[in-house]
Amino acid sequence: MSAPAPTPSTSATRIVIAGAGPAAQALVSQLDRASFAGTITVLSSRDDTPEELLELALLPQVSVRFGQPASHIDAVNRTVATADGLEFSYDHLVIATGSAPVANPVEGAAQCLSYSTIDDAARIAEAVGRVTRELGRRPLGILVGNGTAAGQAEAVLRARGVRPIRTTARPAAVVPGQSVSGLAASAVVFEDGSSMSGDLVVLAEERVARDGLAASAGLRTAASGGIVISQDFRTSVPGIWAIGDAAAYDGVRLGLLVAAASAAGACATQLLTAASAGPVLQAAA
Structure with missing residues (x-):
């Protein structure tokens, strides 16, 4: 799938990605190719530094936090905390935590x-x-x-x-x-x-989606596992999106429905459109 067409975005837009697997990597690449002007923070559970992640970390707008997986989401204040206690604010959060064998x-x-x-x-x-x-x-x-x-x-x-x-x-x-x-x-x-x-x-x-982080933040999850998303990759909570095998569409793991690069391209387009539209509206308390 070709990269999304460049869309005007504000430099204040902060995107945080929880996860650093193929879907997350493809999303960062698509956003970079589309001239996203905000900041992208990738929270990786990996302690090693694979070449593909190092290449992304060299991009000027990208910060890859190795060995610092997301551990808590505050959807009201739009912050993500890591296992080490660091806290990152976001305008848009993308959960790409993948799946695990049963x-x-x-x-x-x-x-x-x-x-x-x-x-x-x-x-x-x-x-x-x-x-x-x-x-x-x-x-x-x-x-x-x-x-x-x-x-x-x-x-x-x-x-x-x-x-x-x-x-x-x-x-x-x-x-x-x-x-x-x-x-x-x-x-x-x-x-x-x-x-x-x-x-x-x-x-x-059989594999199961890693949706525990999302569930603990109150996001809707599928009965068979996976973060429930709409066709535009939005979750049930404003400002939070999901791609890759952590997500589920119509009860099926997204990785079994759409290739990572295709999903990332489509999600990037939606994120760029949302970024250009302004601040995310919060859900009613």
Whole structure:
């Protein structure tokens, strides 16, 4: 999706983003490309400094606070406090805290493919292409999971010529293989000792939106998890928005509906429009 067209904005506008994952990074990039003239503060839970975040931190209007996740929102006074006790005032707050797996990782899971959002589709498609070229035939895939994510993963695999064998039983471990394509897993083993073998393994397990920060601030959340948003990414509280896998639209995690870059582009357009409109009106007490 192309960057939103430049929209006049006031230099006094302060945007705070709670979270520093792909959706948050894409939003900062889109706002920068649209010549946003205010300030952007990113509150990251990560103590390390990945290259993509360092690049954003170099932008003149951006401040990335590493290892300082948002811990409390005061929606009335429009402030966000971090776990270290720092407080940041905002005109617009964007919650992009992502999602987390429901269960502990399967042993060896790092050696196989995973599907949790639409953004994973391109990575899986690329990996399947490598395996297909290496094998010289149509690959056989083991797909673990249930629900929307697993259904989307199966569609991706079939579209790329993979013969998927789907199981909803959770394996005890992923077994390393001998592939030189970069995929080191080709089988799974279950608790009872039985196993399933193929040419690649894809885990599409259930995840839950990290919506605790929003819920504690009184934002409406979905019964199945996730911060409820409207089509323009607004939450139930004025001045607070949500994107990425922390958000839910029509009861479904946003990451399963819209790619992070597309959501960020659309949200950036809305934020720029809101910034040019003036101060945020507060909800009635």
